[in-house]
Amino acid sequence: MSLIIASQLESDFNRSLGRHPSGPTLIDVAEDEPWTAADEADILLVRPSLAWRQCAHARPDIWPGRLKWVYSASAGVDFYPDWLLEAPLVTCGRGVASEEIADYVIAAIYAYAKNLEAVTVRSRDQWTQASLGRVSGTTIGIVGLGAIGAAVARRGLALGAQVVGLRRSGAQSGISGVQHVRDLKTLVAEADHIVIAVPGTAETRHLFNEALFAGIKPGAHIINVARGSVIDQDALIDALDRGRLGFATLDVAEPEPLPEGHALYSHPRVRLTPHISSNYGLIRHRLLEKVNDDLSRFVRGEKPSDIVDPARGY
Template sequence: MVPAQSPVILNQLGPVVGERIAAHPSRPTVLTHEAGHAPWQVPTGVEVLLTRPLIGWEEAPAAPPTGWGKGLRWIQSASTGMDFYPPWLLGGAPVVTCARGVSAAAIADYAMTAILTVEKRWETIRLTGPEDWRRETLGSISGKRLGLAGFGAIGRAVTERALAFGMAVGAVRRSGWAEPEPGVEPFDRLEELAAVSDHLVLALPLTAATRGLVSADLLAQAKPGLHLVNVARGALVDQDALLAAIESGRVANATLDVTDPEPLPAGHPFYRHPAIRLTPHVSWSAPDFERRLADRILANLDAYARGEPLRDVVDAGTGY
């Protein structure tokens, strides 16, 4: 990669990120994405594209448009997951990088909040008047088993917090366990982990191999009373199977920051089910998100300006 001295960058991430990037020592020319233009409509001469999901990529054509990628050297996504983008975006050129780990702390905080909300029965003990005053027996997370499906930056951040609360942590990951992770019991199969977990957090990417991973068969093998927390992608879960498992009592609670589709249609049973908590895909949100994202992009722009390898490159084979 041999970049120009003053790269031309198309910014689709908003003014906060744009202002930070424009001040980079490489003196980039930062163009603003024009309203009404599809995100893949990149002007001639642009070599860096800063983009994010849900700005029209879901309507991208099945094949790359004529002239796509000409002159582009680097695409930076504001998300970790790449499933919102068309497959041709990961065709190998230009190089694509993601925001791996930028939101890990915020998502881990959300996951622990969900676990504490269930164990401490927050919705039950909240007082709305003196008539609600009563004694309740609350749960505890100390000594409980946390299962992690996926052990990247989010899994590590959740583990750090869970261990501080005295939880036992087990995890499965696609790449296996060449070396032990401190405080984490390795599992080879998700079914084995679900069978012993009190709380199971999904923190893995959506790929062809993981779609529908949380199936009726897996839920049938789960520890009775399981609390499922999904901070990854809705399509990881067979939602009909999850509802059936909750109705049967096998699964006690589900906290879902993601669903398939988003949002769920009006009248969907998840909205009013007392054992299901839905949030609008906000687990990543934090006051410093844009600052952290800009810091990550600037670090990569440093490397780009020097002609060095970029970090957090997306593997076209795995899709993340």
């Protein structure tokens, strides 16, 4: 009998997955209660829909039902309720969007360093010399050297920047040219551009706080492509207002979307984008390749990639 896969993803994706050599049966899920598929599916393929957030505190009696495996299309699992991790096996889409997100980071670095809009002339009397910032010779600090951080590091090194990195595990990244620092305080004191690429967990909540901003390199540019919860947003705004921090590029916030009128929408030293750095719509084929490969491993009795550790939350 073929595996039954209940999927929250779009119909084109599901049709393609249904052509896997194992011949799985794809079924739809109830958008408002996707967990109910646990009663009839072997595998549940999920995405961070609002229904999961609304059910955060109420573990359904049905869960985990007959499920053998929950596969999160997103790299992070912090959007889902804690009880989702009670499934026998939970994996995630880690690495699928790393190259796209790294491109976003480099674009943000250049946009801040060069700021071509500010030096664009629109009349003859504006034709005057202006200094541009540099990327080569600056220091890029990366907090979290997983798939995203590693992709940023490779690009930064290729651009002639010095790259310093910090891994929570303390292990080396294996990327030649990356200098590993001993702690976060050291990294923020050295870096001109600080890239946040850590998972959103209880341990990383408000990792960037008032005390850390007090020791940051004056004029530094912070780029958050992780989770909004990693930054204390009030402390961030204060650091920007005091001129301690030069600029912030934020692709994430807490909550998402921010309430109307929030200071981050209009702050002159903030570039806020609506959680789009993954370029979601253009990399679906990469997720499909990953899911197909993991499904092949699963049917052979092997472990799929990127198993989530319930204790660590990623």
